[in-house]
Amino acid sequence: MPKAKTTLLSSFNKRLDLVKPSAIRAFDNEVSEIPNILKLTLGEPDFDVPDHIKAAAIQSIEGNDSHYAASNGTLALRQAVTNFLNNRYGLQYDAESEVIVTVGATEAIYSVLTSLLNSGDKVLLPSPIFPLYIPVTLVGGGEPVFVDTSSNNFVLSPEMLKQAIREHGDSIKAIVLNFPSNPTGVTYSEAEVKALADILRDTSIVVISDEIYSELTYETTHVSMAKYLPEQTILLNGVSKSHAMTGYRIGFLAGPAEVVKKLGLIHQFTVTTVTNSSMAAATEALNTEAGREDTLIMKKQYKERRDFVFDTMTSLGFAIPKPAGAFYIFAKIPEKFEQDDTKFARDLAQKNQLAVVPGSSFGPGGEGYVRLSYAASMSKLQDAMNRLTKYMNESKR
Template identity: 45%
Template sequence: MTDMSKHMRKVLSDVPTLKVFDFSQYVSKIPGIIKFTIGEPDFDTPADVKEAAIKSIENNRTHYAPQRGTTGLLTAIADTLAKKYGLHYDPKTEILVTNGVTEGIYSALTAIINPGDVVLVPTPTFSIYSPDVMIAGGVPVEVDTSATNFKLTPELLHKYLTKYGDRVKGLILVNPSNPTGIAYRQDEINELAELLKNKPIFTICDEIYSELNYDGEYSSMAKVLPEQTILANGLSKSYAMTGWRIGYLCAPAKVTSLIFKVHAFAVTDIATFVQDAAEAALRDGDKATRQMDQQYIKRRDYMYRRLTEMGFDCTQPMGAFYIFAKIPPFLNQDDNELIYQLANEAKVAVTAGSNFGRGGEGYLRFSYATSLEQIKEGMDRLARFCEQAKNKK
């Protein structure tokens, strides 16, 4: 019998699975486990949003949608970006509704990459960007930012632009960041933009956590370099709509039209009633988002305090809902080994920092997108585990 798997695209053998989800499935089988792994809000989708979807289905909005997106949702996206962020995109030509940010990023990278093109990926970061680049035929180059407070600096960017020269096709910029929770100030982004300006380099900006920016004003490459920016955002995190799979891309009209070709052949369109629900969220969902933000801040502050007391050196989260913590010296320094030890002995599940690329080794990512009650119990368990580890030294 012929093993046809040997005759598939060779690059796929080098593309990893999403280890975050693999580990989450593993720990889900452990009775009584408390999970700080997946970045999924524990809140339910707001009632008004669900009612909008139900009403849409009852009105038989279950047929094919326009492939770029419904007029209502495209307009709502444009209005939201203009009102909240001061960004102005034409809903008819510069916005594309996608199957979550994940599909949007994939379609964008597939559309811009030619074989051998380099895309710079500041790490630690969520683990979809490098595999997407590889699948598209490009070369992902990880830029370790652990020595610069997990931010890409002009000095670092200049170093890599000089090294790879004309091969550089794109830069990934995630703001606020998963897994570190850091957020860039606009002046920091402006400095990076100066190095990219008038070069044939795209900035692919994943801003899925833009509504979860607790300690500063909105900042974006789209403000200063819109002609070179592909902006990706969605409703999964800010409106507790992870399962709805709804996102969007914004870019200059000619760029959007070419990305649209990849999107259209990959997914055809996004369900009409889901788009109607997303429109309702953008039009009327601010109150629910603010209430969630207030809860996240309480959770962040509590978890940060407890982890610091235990001896973890933590980044101060400015956005998203993660704490990136350096493993203290009295614990196993291999983060991949430690997460299994914590899951099986302490019944606490966290994510290994090395899953997020270079610079993440020796760190753990804690998600506080779960109830304060669960966080308190999980921190108590972790504290007991740490005390036992210290006593063994």
């Protein structure tokens, strides 16, 4: 086994010293060692990919579709993306010049921030937030600026946004809006989207609108930030959550042609292009009535699971903003328990073999909360709630 030459260890990008390993993954790895552990830690849909989508991937492979596709993705998939965005959200994009197919929404996040940031640029992050944005901002030379939204039911208010702009001024390069939200499941109403857009329109701030959970909204209809602010919004989405295709690694971004042309440089030099068979599968998912029906079937079951977990945990004393989308519960630990969320989650895992994620993993405003994913079977969730009930009844401060 080779051992790195000592001097090599000082050769890396110094910004990597600012980055810590994913707290979510680290905690998940830690509790995975516990026998009989039941994990509700990761946002991984439990559904299988529908057969007609798998068939499209198989057909691509058997048809020897094995050569480089266009860097921005096959035209067929980009057209499917523009049709999807138009039909579902009333958005108008040109498939040839305003869409890039990415290796999951994760690569889209990396490509956008790496393209945008210069040293010292600030990125507004309404928190709690999906943690990936933090290290990518740091490695890109930017500075994350957290706006704690916990006092407003985890929604960024116009007043909060105005205050952040007053405080940080022209050094703000971008703002990230993730809705429906990971980790809270909270989303924005049309009025709330419009109010933020009206403020941002008078700035040069780029809006990175991560709408990967847009198809998984329950009582409300998703409204994209690009509806009101298309000229400065970079829209991120994909099929990982809507069609349980996390392993296929298909995301996409859309925006003004001049912006997308710039983003395409980092994308091209990072991944060249996305896997052909995965793009064929995603085209089937987005372009067919069957693909639409797949999402509706999954969403119906997610809603039933949400209601069951929400009702059970509320009865146990957890304060929870009822999720309007995605598949997460973000629950405040009852006051009779110690408020250290990492200790709470670790104790729950060790004593009752139930794993949830400490809320502090998601930035300011997450302290004293835990996140769990209900992207699991109802039988698994019933077992989880039985374990949680037992723990809550037997444990106190």
